[in-house]
Amino acid sequence: MRASQLCLLEHFADHRPHLFRKRLRVDPPIFDCILDQISGHAIFQSNSENRQLAVAVQLAIFLFRAGHYGNAVSPEDVAQWAGVSIGSVVNCMNRVMVAILDEHDRFINIPSEDSQEMERVQVFTESRTCSAWRNGVFAADGSSIPLFEKPHIFGETFYDRKSRYSLNCQVCTQMLSANSRRNLPR
Template sequence: MLDRIRNLWQEHLQAISQSRYLQSFYRPPAPSTSDLVARLRYYEKWDLRRWHHWMRMPPYCFDDMLRSIEHNPVFHNNSSRPQMEVERQLAIWIIQAGRYGPGACSIEIAEWTGVSIGTVYNCSRRCMIALMSCHDDAFAPDETQRPGAKKLAEEKSRTPEWGGGILAADGTPVKVFVRPGWYGSDFYGKDKIYAIQLTASHLNNSICTCSNSLSSAHHMGTHPSHP
């Protein structure tokens, strides 16, 4: 049996050597860790897995975001010392935004990106301001999709009274005194408390409030709106 396997292996290697041109894969050395942008672009070309590990998004998405905010006034000042390039500021903020818990603290991000803690804060603040200014362009209402979106929201919430609403907002959980007797476990959320989620939907002539937990609507009331 071993001789047969060895012969098959030799035949397989011979077939490869006769039909393929074997060439070693060349990968240039990675840039220094002090140059964040150069290292990320290196990952984009040679190690896409690491790019996704740090950026949590495809490269084209990062480039689209960069083009949308790079000319925002928040990245310019009247000082003789210009700000850090926008590409690097956006990369620092995305790296922090893609982390959770201790990994998102400014000290960790500052050490990996090679900047100070204050720079991490400033980059995050500027990028969020610039991205919020693109809200109307990114979320422009599409009248052709509005009826389908209303129907989907009505089906998921199981509250047809929301059909004429124009906006829904999920507010702060309202803590209850004790665990509810009915569906008690449904009221226990990530904050480790028993609470009722208060959601408000503004209708044309009234405000509809719905206190629910997860996807179950437990109480609902409609109140006249005041001018």
């Protein structure tokens, strides 16, 4: 039995944005921005008699599934949450992913190395971390990497807030200048 919970999203967006964010992992204005950017994509146009779901519904299904993990992301569970078929969940995931990937350059914007914005980022990074990371971009802080089992040495220190054994990592990718690239091994 399916009972769509999609109708709740509009109420959540207007009156309980924290619940909207909990379901889709984005704030309502961000959802609207993404929707505006992908709505005109050709993947959502169909000449078939079988009409596609509204782009907003497809995006909501995509974000719900992408923003959850474990049992909650199975196509069956997402289909039940959205009140659609399993095939519709798969189709929505594929269509939205194609539309987002085609809009990559509009969604991802890296300032040029010599811009004022990049200089501000570098100064901020250097002031908050170690100076060696000044030219770093794409930092991820605190990502949890689950471990297969409890480590034998100091095992309890690896127990995290999600009741599992894991490591926290910090990653920083360095942006190389043209001069630095010349010194790379070939």
